[in-house]
């Protein structure tokens with residue numbers, strides 16, 4: 001019975017919950033296997049319609065956010081980030097924008113789920129002036145999007161992830177939202193995007209199997225003695241029995257597969273995850289507020305200004321920036337000692353670091369244009385937000401002790 005349904009019909013329940021949660025139309029949502037493949041389709045279609053050119057993005061991100069840009073032949077232009085929003089600094093974008101460049105798109109990334117509507121609007125205005133599309137990266141804040149003063153989403157294309165170490169416990173899947181206004185400004189691009197995203201092939205049986213096995217495989221691998229779990233994980237990956245969050249090819253500027261859609265199982269899990277998103281976000285907001293209040297004014301440790309103002313946001317991780325890498329490592333060790341899994345995201349840049357600098361245009365990068373990014377990367381620490389309130393309090397004490 002399920003086989004008689006079209007690819008779109010099999011995931012229509014997911015499109016409905018995405019639309020309901022965001023106040024948008026289900027017809028504008030397109031589920032994909034991972035967000036990176038949705039981005040790849042978007043760039044392929046942009047290339048087909050407008051030709052290659054440059055895409056402005058940031059180094060303070062995961063390599064899988066840049067792979068779709070470089071593997072489709074676009075030139076990445078790395079703007080500096082604003083230390084208070086962790087997104088592209090519009091002044092840096094303006095300085096970087098070279099009159100000869102065919103700037104096709106600007107990435108508006110809500111790093112760790114931090115959304116700043118005011119600077120998002122400035123970056124959007126800059127992109128529009130340059131005739132570039134705004135592609136919003138909501139990988140860290142599924143269903144939360146930057147909006148204009150009237151509450152309408154700003155981006156032309158918005159990218160959401162249900163993947164590993166993101167907001168939902170789903171581990172696979174993503175979705176692309178296409179702003180219906182694109183049909184007025186670039187009708188051909190709008191219809192090409194919808195056609196390609198609406199007809200993605202279903203993942204193979206092997207992918208269907210390894211995605212279902214993923215959680216149990218990790219459970220077993222993490223219990224194996226010594227370093228044998230890591231070696232077995234690599235072996236299983238090589239023979240196609242384990243789906244790694246980031247493939248080797250994805251650290252060399254490529255992507256592991258051709259674009260594909262979701263399996264019905266992934267769509268059901270994502271739908272259930274979105275149904276539980278209120279509770280998920282409430283917990284993260286509370287923990288974010290504890291960190292913010294407990295760590296505010298902590299000497300040399302920087303907390304992005306946008307986190308300190310207004311209502312606490314349901315962050316994926318709470319970012320802190322130590323004075324240097326040594327201090328960052330002391331903080332990470334102290335937090336882990338109290339049972340909080342502090343991370344190094346995004347140290348190194350294009351996390352977890354790339355193995356082919358040329359593929360990402362890093363060999364040609366003038367580092368003086370990304371100095372803020374460089375400083376943030378050196379001291380980067382990110383605290384978990386999916387912990388109990390008591391644990392969050394202990395983490396605050398641990399950070400304060402280690403930073404002193």
Ligand SMILES: Cc1ncc(COP(=O)(O)O)c(C=O)c1O
Pocket residue numbers: 034035036037061062064065109137139140160161162163164173174
């Ligand atoms: C900022 C950012 N964008 C995009 C992605 C890609 O998401 P997915 O894993 O669903 O392909 C990631 C994944 O780590 C990310 O961190």
